[in-house]
Amino acid sequence: MAALPANPTPTISPAEMQILVSRAGLVLNPGQVADLVLAWRQVAGLIAGLPQDRPMADDMAVGFRLPPPTASGAPARPAAADPAAARARLAPQPKRALARPVQPTLTQATRAQATRAQATPAPAKPARAKPASAKAPANDRPKAKPTARAKPVPRAKPPAKAKAAAKPKPIAKPKPTARPKPTAKPKPTARPKAIPKAKARPTPKPAAPRRTTRRR
Amino acid sequence: MKGSAPPFLTIADAGRLIAAKKLSPVELTRSLLDRIATVDAQLNAFLQVTERQALAAARAAERAVMSGRKGPLLGIPVAYKDIYETAGVRTTAHSRILADNVPAQDAETVRRLGAAGAVMLGKLATHEFAIGGPAFDLPWPPARNPWDTRRFTGGSSSGSGAAVAAGLALGALGSDTGGSIRLPAAYCGIAGLKPTPGLVSRRGVIPLAPSLDTAGPMAWTAQDCAILLDALAGHDPLDPASVPGPTVSYARAIEAPLKGLRVGLLRRFYEHDTPGSPEVLQMMTRAAATLRGLGARVEDAALPSVQEYNAVGRIIICAEAYALHEPTLRTRLSDYSRVFRVRVLAGALIRAADYIAAQRRRTDLIAETAKVFERFDVLLSAPTAGSAPLLTEQRPDDGFSRPLETTVANVAAIPSLVVCGGFTATGLPLGLEIMGPAWGDATVLRVGHQFELAAGLRGRRPEL
Numbered sequence: 094m095a096a097l098p099a100n101p102t103p104t105i106s107p108a109e110m111q112i113l114v115s116r117a118g119l120v121l122n123p124g125q126v127a128d129l130v131l132a133w134r135q136v137a138g139l140i141a142g143l144p145q146d147r148p149m150a151d152d153m154a155v156g157f158r159l160p161p162p163t164a165s166g167a168p169a170r171p172a173a174a175d176p177a178a179a180r181a182r183l184a185p186q187p188k189r190a191l192a193r194p195v196q197p198t199l200t201q202a203t204r205a206q207a208t209r210a211q212a213t214p215a216p217a218k219p220a221r222a223k224p225a226s227a228k229a230p231a232n233d234r235p236k237a238k239p240t241a242r243a244k245p246v247p248r249a250k251p252p253a254k255a256k257a258a259a260k261p262k263p264i265a266k267p268k269p270t271a272r273p274k275p276t277a278k279p280k281p282t283a284r285p286k287a288i289p290k291a292k293a294r295p296t297p298k299p300a301a302p303r304r305t306t307r308r309r
Numbered sequence: 310m311k312g313s314a315p316p317f318l319t320i321a322d323a324g325r326l327i328a329a330k331k332l333s334p335v336e337l338t339r340s341l342l343d344r345i346a347t348v349d350a351q352l353n354a355f356l357q358v359t360e361r362q363a364l365a366a367a368r369a370a371e372r373a374v375m376s377g378r379k380g381p382l383l384g385i386p387v388a389y390k391d392i393y394e395t396a397g398v399r400t401t402a403h404s405r406i407l408a409d410n411v412p413a414q415d416a417e418t419v420r421r422l423g424a425a426g427a428v429m430l431g432k433l434a435t436h437e438f439a440i441g442g443p444a445f446d447l448p449w450p451p452a453r454n455p456w457d458t459r460r461f462t463g464g465s466s467s468g469s470g471a472a473v474a475a476g477l478a479l480g481a482l483g484s485d486t487g488g489s490i491r492l493p494a495a496y497c498g499i500a501g502l503k504p505t506p507g508l509v510s511r512r513g514v515i516p517l518a519p520s521l522d523t524a525g526p527m528a529w530t531a532q533d534c535a536i537l538l539d540a541l542a543g544h545d546p547l548d549p550a551s552v553p554g555p556t557v558s559y560a561r562a563i564e565a566p567l568k569g570l571r572v573g574l575l576r577r578f579y580e581h582d583t584p585g586s587p588e589v590l591q592m593m594t595r596a597a598a599t600l601r602g603l604g605a606r607v608e609d610a611a612l613p614s615v616q617e618y619n620a621v622g623r624i625i626i627c628a629e630a631y632a633l634h635e636p637t638l639r640t641r642l643s644d645y646s647r648v649f650r651v652r653v654l655a656g657a658l659i660r661a662a663d664y665i666a667a668q669r670r671r672t673d674l675i676a677e678t679a680k681v682f683e684r685f686d687v688l689l690s691a692p693t694a695g696s697a698p699l700l701t702e703q704r705p706d707d708g709f710s711r712p713l714e715t716t717v718a719n720v721a722a723i724p725s726l727v728v729c730g731g732f733t734a735t736g737l738p739l740g741l742e743i744m745g746p747a748w749g750d751a752t753v754l755r756v757g758h759q760f761e762l763a764a765g766l767r768g769r770r771p772e773l
Contacts (some may be wrong), residue, residue: 105658117657118639125642125650128705132655135706137625138619140659143666151669162555162748 105133315340316476317770320533321560323479324381325529328373331335334374334384338367338428343385345430345477347756348744350457353450354471356391358431359398366428373426381536381560383426386394388478390466392439393431393524394420402515403435405448405644406637416513416645417545418482418524425540430478437649439484439517440465440630442702444646451700455771456497456737460697463492468601469527470497475773478526480537484514486521487622488692488715491727494527495740496697498729498771499528500757502534503715505724505747507552509538510545518629519550520668521622521719530767531728531757535559555748562751563758567603573610573685579694581713582615592731592739593691599763600689600756608633613677613741618720619712621674624659624667625720631656651705671720678721682746687741687756690714692727715742728757731767 105113108131114121121129315323315337326332342360343456349355363386370384389395392402394412397560407742434452436442443451443461452467454460455475456773462470466483470493473481483490485503494501502525509524516522526537531650539560544553574597579585585593597607612618630653631638642650681688694713718725723744730741741760761767 110658113658117635119642119654119657120639121642121654125654128647128651129654129658131706132651132660136624136655137660139623140663140666141626142616143670144662145666147666147669159629162553 105137314476316344316479318479319529319767320381320385320479320536321530323385323702324383324536325474327370327384328379330374334367334370334428335364337384338363338430338457340387340432341477341479341517341608341747343428344475348475348623349477351731351773352455352475352477353470354434354452354468354475354477355388355431356401356403356434356449356468357399359395359429360431362398363428363430366423367410370426370428380426382540384428385479386428386430387422387480387482387537388417388430388433388441388469388485389433389482390469392435392484393432393482394513394515395419395429395432395551395637398429398432399623400432400515401442401449401618402438403447403449404437404646404649406438406641407515408448411412413515414513416524417510417548418541419513421510421540421543422432422482422537427480427540431483433466433478434465435469435490436465438515438630438634439486439489440626440647440652441646441706442652443467444648444701446518447646448492455698455773456498456697459699459701460737461496461655461700461703463494463496463693465489465695466501466527468495470499470501473499473527473529474771475495476770480533480540481651482510482537483525483527483675484517484717485523485693485715486517487523487719488713489529489569490523490525491715491718491725491740492713494727495692496738498732498738498740499527499529500531500534500726500728500761501525502538502750502754503718503725504538504750505554506722507550508554508748508750510543510548510551512545512548512551518626519627520625520671522604522651523719530761531754532560532563532761534726534753535563535751536648536757538754542750551701555751557751559751559754563755565755567600567756567759569685570605570752571685572597572600572605572756573605573681573688574607574691575612575688576609577611578615579691580715582692583691583712585691585693589693589695589732589739590732591691591692592741596730596741596760596764599760603759603763605756607689608685610681610688612688612717613674613714615714615717617670618674618717621667622669622713622720623715624663625671625773626666627653627656628664629656631659648705650696657691674720675722676718677722682723682749686746686752687749689741689742690717691730692716692740692742696733696739698733705760718742718744722755723747726757728761730764731766732769 108134318448323332323337327334342358345355345358350360367384373383379463391400393416393476394400394414396413396415397411400410400412419429434449437444437447443463445451452471454462455471466489469481469483472478474497483493483501485491485662490501490503504525506523511522511524514524515568526534526541528534528537539558544552545551577587579593591707601607634653638645638654716727721745725744727740727742729738733739743753743756
């Protein structure tokens with residue numbers, strides 16, 4: 094068996110275990126405590142194998158992103174994750190920050206919202222979850238009027254585009270062209286009246302009591 | 310011959326016969342219901358058989374066929390692991406806790422298969438909440454291996470593995486958090502795919518550890534898994550983990566030959582980290598030779614140890630599963646099986662710092678695994694150290710004490726397929742695992758399909 098990096102196994106005394114169990118709101122009988130001790134020994138061994146010496150600045154490593162699939166459908170080559178590059182990507186970029194739109198004030202957004210509501214009374218729609226991009230607060234909505242100082246951002250200029258971007262993408266389905274072409278449709282006159290039974294069909298059994306569900 | 314009888318048809322063959330109007334979906338469904346009634350008492354694969362709904366769906370499929378509709382899943386009988394929510398049909402997760410749970414809606418995957426014309430036969434056994442392990446203190450007994458009913462099916466998609474191998478369903482859905490699709494596939498001699506995370510919606514599937522859970526297909530062949538995946542894959546905007554994956558027909562992609570494909574053998578995994586039996590080692594040598602014969606370039610590859618992936622995976626599973634179940638554990642502790650308690654309760658003691666350390670280490674492992682795929686298109690390994698063990702040999706703490714090779718793909722967030730790689734001298738199946746890079750689902754299915762065609766192992770079924 095491969096050895097894991099040697100780290101001190103975290104120990105836990107019976108009293109500490111009892112405190113943690115009580116804090117979790119659990120009431121265990123002696124047999125269950127014995128099972129927990131058995132399991133905890135194993136888990137503690139696994140925890141001891143985790144590297145604990147990661148630099149503090151590397152905490153962004155908790156997140157990961159899969160490479161996007163290629164348009165052709167071929168499996169994408171996963172980019173080797175490079176923590177340094179990831180940090181560089183995440184670092185604040187002052188030039189981009191300057192280009193950001195000034196957020197409209199809450200009052201303006203509320204007013205814009207009220208105007209919209211008056212102009213087009215929305216029909217009652219069933220509640221539908223939206224992707225995160227669509228959950229922007231009211232003051233991020235592209236229709237809200239920017240303040241006098243703010244230059245309208247290119248993205249917010251064409252509201253239709255911005256709206257489209259906020260909509261959930263349609264479910265990706267395999268294109269019909271990607272499937273094998275079906276053979277010529279049988280003419281209605283050629284249809285058999287009943288589907289012929291399979292040759293190897295097992296002999297039907299005497300009618301067993303038909304149930305909707307069977308439970309064991 | 311067994312292979313030509315309706316219950317033993319592959320999804321591909323049954324679909325072709327139905328489309329050609331040579332096989333009736335109603336007769337196919339009836340033949341499977343009859344076989345379930347005859348055989349399942351030995352296997353306990355089904356928790357519930359939805360006979361009336363199945364026949365109604367089969368009649369509807371037959372009408373659709375007669376009216377000219379076509380589709381590879383039209384009239385194909387399938388069954389679902391009992392953690393998939395099914396509208397109006399009890400979904401228990403094989404647990405007393407949800408014994409009376411009747412969902413109002415179908416899981417997205419169930420809905421997609423239904424829309425493609427598949428016929429639901431019923432709900433399948435699992436390990437309690439997809440983690441428990443075989444337990445005898447639950448309202449339903451554990452599923453048994455159709456190759457030898459004294460033996461373990463593997464888990465947690467235990468009923469799915471048993472049902473497909475025994476010819477009780479042509480396909481099934483399972484879920485995989487640390488190997489739960491691929492272990493039953495290996496022990497029951499079928500094909501099972503753990504897809505790239507995000508490719509198949511998990512909405513409506515009772516979670517175990519959301520960081521690692523995946524839903525996926527199980528069937529007799531890799532080709533059947535590809536047909537099922539064609540219907541299952543696709544972005545679900547209501548599943549936050551769902552990703553718009555590649556638009557590809559998996560069933561067509563698998564037909565491409567393997568000439569020039571770069572295959573990495575993870576020899577250290579099955580020779581050292583989770584040492585395989587001599588029969589497993591021979592099976593791996595034969596599998597490599599088969600792929601070489603198909604024109605693939607096979608070389609040794611190396612990843613971090615199975616133990617490293619396993620430590621990360623187990624800590625995450627234990628902590629997340631405990632977090633999900635804590636409210637119920639407080640009030641209904643004794644209603645869970647002992648195996649579940651042993652595997653989950655320790656999550657109460659895992660510190661946040663340790664959980665985060667596991668997630669951070671996971672990020673490293675994802676990157677290290679991805680780097681290896683710059684040199685290889687797929688990696689080959691053995692998912693188990695041997696054939697199915699006896700049910701009585703299973704221990705409650707197995708989830709921690711014995712590292713699972715299959716957990717590598719969950720932690721690394723990559724697709725992984727298990728197909729039947731061979732048989733032991735006593736006739737028990739051995740699994741072969743094919744892993745690919747993220748979004749390489751089509752490639753792993755292609756390798757599995759071409760291997761199955763070349764190895765010629767799909768003609769053998771369990772005697773029941």
